[in-house]
Amino acid sequence: MDGKKLAQEVKAELKQRVEELWTSKQIVPRLAVILVGEDPASQVYVRNKRRAAEKIGIKTVDNLLPATVSEADLLDLIYEYNEDPNIHGILVQLPLPAHIDEAKVTHAILPSKDVDGFHPVNMGHLFMNMPHSLPCTPRGIMELLAAYGISPAGKEVVIVGRSNIVGRPMVALMLNADATVTVAHSKTKDLRAVTKRADILVVATGRPEMITGADIKPGAVVIDVGVNRLADGHLVGDVQRQTVEGVASYLTPVPGGVGPMTIAMLMKQTVEFAEKSGQDGY
Numbered sequence: 033m034d035g036k037k038l039a040q041e042v043k044a045e046l047k048q049r050v051e052e053l054w055t056s057k058q059i060v061p062r063l064a065v066i067l068v069g070e071d072p073a074s075q076v077y078v079r080n081k082r083r084a085a086e087k088i089g090i091k092t093v094d095n096l097l098p099a100t101v102s103e104a105d106l107l108d109l110i111y112e113y114n115e116d117p118n119i120h121g122i123l124v125q126l127p128l129p130a131h132i133d134e135a136k137v138t139h140a141i142l143p144s145k146d147v148d149g150f151h152p153v154n155m156g157h158l159f160m161n162m163p164h165s166l167p168c169t170p171r172g173i174m175e176l177l178a179a180y181g182i183s184p185a186g187k188e189v190v191i192v193g194r195s196n197i198v199g200r201p202m203v204a205l206m207l208n209a210d211a212t213v214t215v216a217h218s219k220t221k222d223l224r225a226v227t228k229r230a231d232i233l234v235v236a237t238g239r240p241e242m243i244t245g246a247d248i249k250p251g252a253v254v255i256d257v258g259v260n261r262l263a264d265g266h267l268v269g270d271v272q273r274q275t276v277e278g279v280a281s282y283l284t285p286v287p288g289g290v291g292p293m294t295i296a297m298l299m300k301q302t303v304e305f306a307e308k309s310g311q312d313g314y
């Protein structure tokens with residue numbers, strides 16, 4: 033499944049919506065991005081986001097804060113953006129340094145500006161099937177499936193990983209799409225028995241190539257969320273491509289699968305927030 037190509041199509045559509053927003057309301061979508069410290073992987077993502085935004089016509093306001101920044105100063109910056117009517121979305125790149133409480137920071141973002149969908153209010157709305165903002169990676173996966181004509185309705189969906197960023201919101205999205213959902217994780221007893229049941233398998237563990245051809249049902253759709261940089265510099269997913277390719281009906285590549293869709297969904301959500309701006313709260 034070609035996430036890179038679909039992401040390009042999504043971004044081309046967004047560019048048009050951004051132009052229309054300017055023509056009709058003179059609004060330019062603005063996204064505040066906050067990156068703390070100098071983690072090289074995070075810098076790559078922030079750069080990719082900025083590049084994508086520029087092409088679409090979204091303005092990004094980048095904040096590169098030193099790893100030593102205090103939690104209080106970081107919170108103050110978020111409060112400023114919360115109040116600023118020209119900022120439609122706020123993204124704090126995770127992970128944060130150990131001395132900063134990630135929950136406190138993500139909960140400080142106004143839910144209506146929470147482009148990542150990590151705020152408990154947004155997570156709660158998502159689980160009740162009345163979403164305002166959706167976590168970008170799970171949303172990107174749903175759009176990828178839809179683009180390939182794969183409906184989760186009535187399917188056995190197995191999600192490996194239970195993170196707040198991917199696994200848990202993925203449960204809600206799949207349930208909202210009428211799938212039968214199972215979540216496996218590091219304490220699951222017979223992982224292979226569980227993954228082999230899946231019609232659609234979503235793997236988000238951060239463990240390089242942990243899922244092999246022997247772990248999946250023939251014809252399964254396999255979504256690989258992993259982005260693992262190996263010591264030799266090359267990138268692998270959580271799924272072993274060589275052994276899974278021949279068994280699965282569809283597989284998302286790494287790179288070029290879920291990653292580009294994540295960025296496209298971040299852009300989409302920013303545009304949606306800008307389109308809603310000025311309307312009554314939600």
Ligand SMILES: Nc1nc(=O)c2c([nH]1)NC[C@@H]1CN(c3ccc(C(=O)N[C@@H](CCC(=O)O)C(=O)O)cc3)C=[N+]21
Nearest residue numbers: 076077124125126127148168259287288289291292294
């Ligand atoms: N608040 C927050 N929101 C996030 O959405 C968020 C975050 N923090 N912290 C880090 C993770 C990771 N993440 C990725 C996004 C795009 C690619 C991506 O585009 N990957 C390319 C390859 C890029 C490369 O070469 O390294 C691909 O898969 O083709 C990867 C990873 C978003 N995250």
Ligand SMILES: [Mg+2]
Nearest residue numbers: 193194217218
């Ligand atoms: Mg885990």
